[in-house]
Amino acid sequence: MIENLEYIKKFGLKEFVANEKMRWTCPECGGTICVHGGACSSCGKKKE
Numbered sequence: 001m002i003e004n005l006e007y008i009k010k011f012g013l014k015e016f017v018a019n020e021k022m023r024w025t026c027p028e029c030g031g032t033i034c035v036h037g038g039a040c041s042s043c044g045k046k047k048e
Ligand SMILES: [Zn+2]
Pocket: 026, 027, 028, 029, 030, 031, 040, 041, 042, 043, 044, 045
């Protein structure tokens, strides 16, 4: 979580949110990747 704060300080909140959104969006179907399980909630693809 400290890493996140450092990132926000460096790049700003807007950039941070965009980055997070990209991280948790499935590249296969655009679904939401579960933060805890690391797999897409729509197609089940696992995040590497
Ligand atoms: Zn998916």
